[in-house]
Amino acid sequence: MKARVFVTLKNGVLDPQGEAVKHALGTLGFDGVNTVRQGKMIEIDLAHTDVAKAEADVTEMCEKLLANTVIENYSVEIG
Amino acid sequence: MKAGVIVFPGSNCDRDLAVAFERVSGRKTDMIWHKDSTLPTGLDIVAVPGGFSFGDYLRCGAIAARSPIMRSVVEFANNGGHVLGICNGFQVLIESGLLPGALMRNAGLKFVCKDVELKVATSRTAFTSNYRKGEEITIPVAHHDGNYVADPDLVKRLKDEDRITFTYADNPNGSTADIAGIVSENRRVMGMMPHPERLNDRHLGGTDGTRLFESLGEALVGA
Numbered sequence: 001m002k003a004r005v006f007v008t009l010k011n012g013v014l015d016p017q018g019e020a021v022k023h024a025l026g027t028l029g030f031d032g033v034n035t036v037r038q039g040k041m042i043e044i045d046l047a048h049t050d051v052a053k054a055e056a057d058v059t060e061m062c063e064k065l066l067a068n069t070v071i072e073n074y075s076v077e078i079g
Numbered sequence: 080m081k082a083g084v085i086v087f088p089g090s091n092c093d094r095d096l097a098v099a100f101e102r103v104s105g106r107k108t109d110m111i112w113h114k115d116s117t118l119p120t121g122l123d124i125v126a127v128p129g130g131f132s133f134g135d136y137l138r139c140g141a142i143a144a145r146s147p148i149m150r151s152v153v154e155f156a157n158n159g160g161h162v163l164g165i166c167n168g169f170q171v172l173i174e175s176g177l178l179p180g181a182l183m184r185n186a187g188l189k190f191v192c193k194d195v196e197l198k199v200a201t202s203r204t205a206f207t208s209n210y211r212k213g214e215e216i217t218i219p220v221a222h223h224d225g226n227y228v229a230d231p232d233l234v235k236r237l238k239d240e241d242r243i244t245f246t247y248a249d250n251p252n253g254s255t256a257d258i259a260g261i262v263s264e265n266r267r268v269m270g271m272m273p274h275p276e277r278l279n280d281r282h283l284g285g286t287d288g289t290r291l292f293e294s295l296g297e298a299l300v301g302a
Contacts, residue, residue, distance in 0.1 A: 016187070068141070070181045
């Protein structure tokens with residue numbers, strides 16, 4: 001069973017990398033880009049097949065390691 | 080003062096840190112591998128060095144903070160032990176939950192490696208007692224993720240409790256309130272981005288960093 005974790009910066013946390021990407025997009029002629037926020041996606045292949053257990057496990061992984069909840073939000077997709 | 084320095088794969092300031100402690104205490108520093116699960120007995124201070132532990136994968140310090148030895152370091156701190164984290168070590172202490180806030184990518188997006196002027200914000204810690212409050216000292220920084228982030232409540236608490244140890248005279252990374260170093264609530268855990276162990280010999284450019292280790296040597300003598 002596959003799980004996908006999306007880690008993004010919380011609103012209000014300055015994202016200098018997103019700002020730099022936005023600037024580069026402008027240089028390439030892409031007008032009308034209001035903001036760019038950069039995050040990461042983590043794909044996990046799990047041995048078990050119980051969706052509820054997978055969700056609980058991956059949530060715990062996020063809390064303990066995958067996200068820094070001081071500055072980041074996370075969301076989990078199973079399957 | 081008996082010091083121990085934690086060594087992760089990718090640590091690169093561990094030896095400088097060991098020498099800085101040895102010069103002050105005259106005692107050999109214990110080098111402690113990250114896979115060890117217990118600290119040697121009789122340590123007065125544990126230091127987490129600068130470098131690029133685990134290649135800065137995931138987030139700076141995130142993997143190191145979950146290594147076996149860090150459980151013992153957290154326990155050591157919770158029992159009132161002194162812990163010092165410099166640069167990557169500061170990142171590891173934050174990721175371990177020993178210090179509040181977060182360290183993010185420098186606002187200018189560049190790796191900054193240069194001597195900077197620091198203001199000593201408090202001398203009321205075992206780490207800074209040999210400096211005068213308000214004094215300006217020169218200490219090098221070398222980091223890509225030193226932008227200390229704290230919400231207004233935390234900044235207020237740090238200020239009210241006199242827990243900011245150093246601030247930048249000319250902020251190199253965008254950190255909140257120019258913060259370069261902080262201590263824990265019990266004032267025994269300090270994290271800072273600049274490298275005092277790198278200005279610890281007049282032949283290497285200066286000794287402004289030396290007094291930090293002398294402060295510790297005096298506070299922890301026979302401790």
